[in-house]
Amino acid sequence: MGRIKTALIKRVAIKTYKDHGDRFGEDFEGNKKIASEFVDFPSKKLRNVIAGYITRMVEQHKKEK
Numbered sequence: 058m059g060r061i062k063t064a065l066i067k068r069v070a071i072k073t074y075k076d077h078g079d080r081f082g083e084d085f086e087g088n089k090k091i092a093s094e095f096v097d098f099p100s101k102k103l104r105n106v107i108a109g110y111i112t113r114m115v116e117q118h119k120k121e122k
Contacts, residue, residue, distance in 0.1 A: 062110055066103075069096060070110040083119070085112045 089108040098104040
């Protein structure tokens with residue numbers, strides 16, 4: 058079991074994924090760099106949490122297909 062993500066993290070991650078979903082993949086390091094291009098994060102930790110959440114969303118969408 059993992060940590061529960063806050064509404065801010067979910068909202069930013071979902072919006073970023075909907076706007077630029079075709080650029081994200083299953084690689085966390087790559088998603089971290091891509092997320093930094095589109096959102097100005099106040100801290101590295103917040104960027105990493107959002108990139109990790111996007112990575113999980115990508116994996117879940119691929120399993121559904």
